[in-house]
Amino acid sequence: MSIKVPQGFTMTGVACGIKSDLNKEDLTLIYCPEGAVAAGVYTENLMRAPCVDWDRDHTPSNDIRVVVVNSGNANACTGKQGVDDTQSMATLAAEAVGTSPEHVLIMSTGIIGTFLPMLKIETGISQACSHLSNDTDAFLSAARGILTTDKSHKVAGREIIIAGTPIRIAGMCKGAGMIGPSMATMLGTILTDAPLTADDAQRLLVEVVNDSFNCISVEGHTSTNDTVLLLASGKAKQTPLSGQELASFQAAVKEVCVELAKQIPADGEGASHLITIDVTGTATRQDAFQIAKTIADSALVKTGIAGADPNWGRIISAVGYAGVDLDPACVGLSLNNIPVYSNGGPVDFDEQLASDSIRKHRETSIQLQVGNGSGTVRFWTSDLTVDYVRFNSEYHT
Amino acid sequence: MSIKVPQGFTMTGVACGIKSDLNKEDLTLIYCPEGAVAAGVYTENLMRAPCVDWDRDHTPSNDIRVVVVNSGNANACTGKQGVDDTQSMATLAAEAVGTSPEHVLIMSTGIIGTFLPMLKIETGISQACSHLSNDTDAFLSAARGILTTDKSHKVAGREIIIAGTPIRIAGMCKGAGMIGPSMATMLGTILTDAPLTADDAQRLLVEVVNDSFNCISVEGHTSTNDTVLLLASGKAKQTPLSGQELASFQAAVKEVCVELAKQIPADGEGASHLITIDVTGTATRQDAFQIAKTIADSALVKTGIAGADPNWGRIISAVGYAGVDLDPACVGLSLNNIPVYSNGGPVDFDEQLASDSIRKHRETSIQLQVGNGSGTVRFWTSDLTVDYVRFNSEYHT
Numbered sequence: 001m002s003i004k005v006p007q008g009f010t011m012t013g014v015a016c017g018i019k020s021d022l023n024k025e026d027l028t029l030i031y032c033p034e035g036a037v038a039a040g041v042y043t044e045n046l047m048r049a050p051c052v053d054w055d056r057d058h059t060p061s062n063d064i065r066v067v068v069v070n071s072g073n074a075n076a077c078t079g080k081q082g083v084d085d086t087q088s089m090a091t092l093a094a095e096a097v098g099t100s101p102e103h104v105l106i107m108s109t110g111i112i113g114t115f116l117p118m119l120k121i122e123t124g125i126s127q128a129c130s131h132l133s134n135d136t137d138a139f140l141s142a143a144r145g146i147l148t149t150d151k152s153h154k155v156a157g158r159e160i161i162i163a164g165t166p167i168r169i170a171g172m173c174k175g176a177g178m179i180g181p182s183m184a185t186m187l188g189t190i191l192t193d194a195p196l197t198a199d200d201a202q203r204l205l206v207e208v209v210n211d212s213f214n215c216i217s218v219e220g221h222t223s224t225n226d227t228v229l230l231l232a233s234g235k236a237k238q239t240p241l242s243g244q245e246l247a248s249f250q251a252a253v254k255e256v257c258v259e260l261a262k263q264i265p266a267d268g269e270g271a272s273h274l275i276t277i278d279v280t281g282t283a284t285r286q287d288a289f290q291i292a293k294t295i296a297d298s299a300l301v302k303t304g305i306a307g308a309d310p311n312w313g314r315i316i317s318a319v320g321y322a323g324v325d326l327d328p329a330c331v332g333l334s335l336n337n338i339p340v341y342s343n344g345g346p347v348d349f350d351e352q353l354a355s356d357s358i359r360k361h362r363e364t365s366i367q368l369q370v371g372n373g374s375g376t377v378r379f380w381t382s383d384l385t386v387d388y389v390r391f392n393s394e395y396h397t
Numbered sequence: 398m399s400i401k402v403p404q405g406f407t408m409t410g411v412a413c414g415i416k417s418d419l420n421k422e423d424l425t426l427i428y429c430p431e432g433a434v435a436a437g438v439y440t441e442n443l444m445r446a447p448c449v450d451w452d453r454d455h456t457p458s459n460d461i462r463v464v465v466v467n468s469g470n471a472n473a474c475t476g477k478q479g480v481d482d483t484q485s486m487a488t489l490a491a492e493a494v495g496t497s498p499e500h501v502l503i504m505s506t507g508i509i510g511t512f513l514p515m516l517k518i519e520t521g522i523s524q525a526c527s528h529l530s531n532d533t534d535a536f537l538s539a540a541r542g543i544l545t546t547d548k549s550h551k552v553a554g555r556e557i558i559i560a561g562t563p564i565r566i567a568g569m570c571k572g573a574g575m576i577g578p579s580m581a582t583m584l585g586t587i588l589t590d591a592p593l594t595a596d597d598a599q600r601l602l603v604e605v606v607n608d609s610f611n612c613i614s615v616e617g618h619t620s621t622n623d624t625v626l627l628l629a630s631g632k633a634k635q636t637p638l639s640g641q642e643l644a645s646f647q648a649a650v651k652e653v654c655v656e657l658a659k660q661i662p663a664d665g666e667g668a669s670h671l672i673t674i675d676v677t678g679t680a681t682r683q684d685a686f687q688i689a690k691t692i693a694d695s696a697l698v699k700t701g702i703a704g705a706d707p708n709w710g711r712i713i714s715a716v717g718y719a720g721v722d723l724d725p726a727c728v729g730l731s732l733n734n735i736p737v738y739s740n741g742g743p744v745d746f747d748e749q750l751a752s753d754s755i756r757k758h759r760e761t762s763i764q765l766q767v768g769n770g771s772g773t774v775r776f777w778t779s780d781l782t783v784d785y786v787r788f789n790s791e792y793h794t
Contacts, residue, residue: 111710113710313508317442317444320445328443
């Protein structure tokens with residue numbers, strides 16, 4: 001897959017020694033010399049890292065010049081020094097490109113409770129600034145620079161034509177939750193050359209994240225550093241998008257974010273299945289969301305899928321304790337399109353066929369009908385395997 | 398440990414072929430010929446089994462004669478026939494001892510979505526009625542008859558002297574949550590010969606369960622069949638307990654229930670650590686409870702303990718997403734009495750010593766201080782091991 005990098009940005013990922021493997025990129029710098037409109041969505045964890053506070057304070061913005069991300073150290077739970085280090089990181093990046101710190105956004109991911117190695121950060125920023133480029137290789141190295149335990153980089157892109165003008169969207173992210181140890185953080189950055197107002201960018205990002213990154217769960221963990229940023233350089237076109245053009249653009253951004261979000265559970269440590277949970281028929285979307293998330297967070301459901309067990313009882317029981325008011329007699333369930341439960345009672349089905357359909361495919365579909373309401377959600381998670389536990393037990397900080 | 402069986406009850410557990418292992422007890426019958434005061438606390442799962450509805454409808458009561466429990470089949474998610482089968486089970490037990498169904502309570506545990514084998518239940522009830530006894534062996538066989546995947550029976554007892562009269566309390570339970578497959582049900586029965594009013598019995602049971610069975614979590618699952626019953630024969634003494642006597646009695650029942658509850662995570666499949674979580678200093682007990690449960694339900698925390706990793710970052714991060722308003726700067730944490738985090742920042746500690754203290758002991762203590770409020774809770778869970786996942790993946794219904 002070839003990602004077309006949006007105009008107006010240069011970037012790179014470099015290895016500056018924050019990670020123990022000195023060959024791995026651990027610092028990413030994205031530069032928008034003429035300034036980008038920027039929006040952000042952040043973790044709700046009260047123990048959030050100082051870089052999250054920094055970005056919250058500086059978005060939405062009409063003029064972000066630099067995003068600098070380090071991996072290997074989350075700079076979370078690091079008290080006053082952590083706050084100072086985030087500020088220093090912004091200052092170092094600002095000085096390196098000749099701007100001031102308020103035009104810089106920061107993300108950090110990695111181990112919690114250890115101070116940032118600021119000399120390495122300084123070296124990394126300087127090194128990155130001399131390697132900035134707008135080509136696909138630079139984008140991919142930037143995408144690698146934000147990873148922690150991910151098996152590979154996670155990227156997605158689109159080029160759409162709006163009023164005859166090509167507009168590019170390119171996104172990168174790193175995994176959450178199952179992404180082990182003290183590194184349970186999800187980071188995402190979406191770049192575009194579309195022209196947007198800061199208000200539209202922020203509203204659009206919140207809506208898109210609700211249907212993508214907020215609809216994945218690997219173990220229900222909301223981390224200290226979760227951040228998704230949207231940067232729009234406006235280089236593709238002069239007038240800010242509005243009306244139907246803006247809606248088309250938002251749909252494309254959502255496609256990119258869904259494609260990115262699904263890669264996170266699909267790449268969970270030891271995961272052998274990507275599970276898609278569709279809940280329909282609830283009174284509200286929030287009800288559907290709550291049921292889907294409860295199913296996604298059930299260790300019994302997840303170990304069952306890992307074992308190719310079409311065990312609908314575990315799913316139905318999770319529906320029952322999701323805290324959503326519903327009529328048990330209206331509940332129906334299909335696994336990989338095989339009806340297993342209907343109108344509140346079991347359905348005769350071929351268990352071997354159902355088990356085979358789980359075992360033989362990497363994707364499993366859980367389709368739950370909960371009534372006749374208009375509430376609906378699509379949610380993704382991974383299964384829970386022996387390898388997951390092995391990884392997370394044996395990995396020490 | 399010798400359990401003294403309260404006066405006024407006879408009981409037994411028999412093997413009637415509901416479980417595939419024909420040597421295992423799978424039906425327990427407890428008989429109180431002169432009637433017992435009975436109270437119950439039940440699952441809040443909307444998909445609750447019909448036996449739960451039955452017991453809810455018949456407690457509190459002044460006159461329960463029989464409790465009949467089958468293991469191996471939960472009779473949950475079985476629609477109309479499930480309701481009929483529960484009623485038949487009550488009728489069969491009532492007829493066997495010469496009473497009417499409203500004096501019978503029912504519990505079922507085991508696989509979900511399969512109809513009860515009523516002929517086996519009928520045979521089991523008849524067989525049990527000819528083996529009823531008041532001795533310890535009978536109590537233990539009854540305790541075995543309610544088990545599913547538990548490694549062994551779970552019992553606890555006390556004899557206290559109230560106003561010169563010995564009063565006995567004897568409890569049995571079976572495991573929840575991690576107790577795998579479609580059998581994620583917790584059942585408990587507390588017998589006593591204390592004299593109680595039905596109202597006192599119900600109030601007391603609710604309070605005691607809140608500090609015991611409701612303070613354990615193996616994976617956050619509230620099952621379809623969870624039930625705790627208290628039966629008081631009144632044989633020890635004539636006048637119902639009140640005032641300080643009642644308080645002393647309640648304290649003893651709480652001791653029994655805590656002792657039982659702790660056995661559940663301790664016996665979780667594959668569990669290598671019983672984890673005790675103490676949260677103090679919150680504004681309310683509910684806040685402390687919510688934080689403790691969030692820590693207990695974190696797969697990252699649980700795999701960390703399994704790996705003897707003193708990884709406080711996973712715990713602190715869980716505190717942050719528990720949904721409780723708190724001041725991060727007031728949070729402190731000790732692991733096995735070793736301070737690792739204080740006033741919102743990391744503390745230097747000997748990681749090897751902390752890791753050894755986890756590895757070398759079966760019990761791990763997490764002590765969290767969250768401010769200066771009066772809210773406090775003690776909560777228990779188990780760790781998450783490779784063996785747990787293996788068991789729950791490979792066990793098929």
